[in-house]
Amino acid sequence: MSFNKVKGTYDVLPNESKNWVKLENYVRNLYNLFNYQEIRTPIIEYSNVFHRASEGSDMVIKETYNFKDRSNRDLTLRPEGTAGSIRSYVENKLYVNNGLTKLFYIGPNFRYERPQKGRFRQFMQFGVEALGSNDPRLDSEVIELAYQTINQLGLKQVSVKINSLGDEESKLNFRKNLVDYLMPFESKLSKDSKxxxxxxxxxxxxxxxxxxxxxxxxxxxxxxxxSESSKKHFEQLINHLDNLNIPYEVDKKLVRGLDYYSETVFEIHATTDGFGAQNALGGGGRYQNLVKEFGGPETPGIGFAFGMERLLSALEIEGVYNKVENSLDAYIITFNEDAKNLALKIQSNLRLNGFTVDINYTNKSFKAQLKEALNYGAKNLLILGEDEIKNNTIEVKDTLTEKQVTVSMINLINHLKEHKSNE
Structure with a gap:
């Protein structure tokens, strides 16, 4: 009997996780600069949070993980971040100050879709929701934040594709004309398009x-x-993007996949080797009725989301994020029980002073300890033998220069601090 991960999922291994943390910290720092506050919602919600009458996307109709709990309640694993954020916004009455609420989230989502390169059944997503204003200046801020998310990471040829679906009146009018145009071609459409x-x-x-x-x-x-008001909104948005020097292209066919979008929709693209030319890394749009649909007051909003797996893959392909190797400030090599006991105390003291340190716990030989230290990427070897214990000193070897010096125990921390500042 073998035990394997579930199809469409993946393990983030120790040598990979540091880049995940690096990207998450980058997002948190950048979004705080724009005054967005982090919200964390459950990964399970009652199914009606996602399976709503107005939500007819493939994601919800075909791809959600739905199940009943022991009390026969219908539950769904979170397939995206917006619906749960809006549910929380309404349930916790975050709208009571009648001001603008700016949220961001980072977390796992689940969709039962065919696994392929960059697409998984469990995947990480981060995104924002800005609630409480119809001002096209807010659209421009949200698009600027999405653009800067990628641009400041250092990917190539970052650009924005934008379009407007218009207000509800505009969408209904357009939908009718589009259906009238497509009906004569119905038999020739693909299965999904039918x-x-x-x-x-x-x-x-x-x-x-x-x-x-x-x-x-x-x-x-x-x-x-x-409509006239939608034309004006879109024209003002374009002027604001020009003022902010955000490169954009009006893509008249851009619609995005979610039914609740109205007015502004957009995608963020970057040229990445292996992804093809100008592939979307994230996108979003404006919505008018979501908050009301969840039982809240009439409140407009706009948001976007990025998939972390795809973004990390692009960063690694472009060499922006390299594989992070293990790295210790020091590794303590010991030869006997007394040295091991003292090493435990030295290690604790160094860690409390901000150094990454490790020792061996499996009775390895000197040669094996040395190999382990180098595998960990230790910058210094701290060698502790009988003479060092007797003289209250320790041998410190720089693994890069191979220079070795004898340091008194009382000066060890200052010596390592000086070494660190010279790196």
Whole structure:
């Protein structure tokens, strides 16, 4: 009998986890600069949080993990971050100050989809939700934050694709004209697009099927059906992006995959070897009715999300994030029981003073301890033998220069601090 990870999941191994932490810390620091506060919601929610009448995306219809608990309640593993954040916003009455609420989240999500490169059934996502304003300046701030998330990491040719779906009136008008255009081609549409023609026709514009692409070449586009207020909103957004020097392209076919989007939608692209030209790393859009749908007051919002696995892969391919090797400030090598006991005390004292230190606990020989120290990437070897114990000293060897000096115990911390400052 063998034990293996579940299909579509992965292990983050010790030599990989440091880059995960590095990216998470980067996101937290950057988003705090924009005054977004972290929210953490459960990975399980009642199913109606995601399976709502207005939510007809493939993600919810086909890909959620649904189950009943022992009390026969319908539960769903979180497939994305927005719905849970809005549920929490309403349940905890975060809207009572009538001001702007700016949230960000980082956490695992679950979708039952076909595993492929960069796509998993358990995956990490981070994103933001800004709630309480329809101001296009807020759209520009959210897009700027999404852009800077990638740009400041150092990826190449970062750019923004934007579009407007318009308000509800605009969307209804456009949807009717799009369906009227597509109906004569129904028999030639792909299987997925035939289903979307009934449930979510806007998504057909986003189809990657070659036949669908040919059919939609002359299809109506959302920008052609914008109301006057939606036109004004989009024009103001473009002016704000120009003022912020954010590079963007108006992509008239961009619709995104979620039914609740209205007005602004956008994606963040970067050129990454192996990903093809200009592949989306994240995206989002504006929504008007989500808060009301969850029982809250009429409150507009806008947000975005990035997949961490895909982003980390891009960072590693481009050499922005290299594999992080183990690295210790010091490794203490011992030869007998007395030395081991003293090493335990020295190790504790060094750690309390901010040094990463380790010792051997498995009675290895000097040669084996030396090998372990080098495997850990130890910058200094602290060698503790009988003479050192008797003289209250310790041998310190720099593994890079191979220079070795005798240091009194009382001066060890200062010696290592000086060594660290010279790195």
């Amino acid at each position: 289903e979307r023609l009934v449930n979510n026709p806007l998504r057909i514009l986003d189809s990657k099927d070659e036949g669908d692409i040919e059919i939609t070449k002359n299809a109506p586009l959302p920008l052609d059906y914008l």
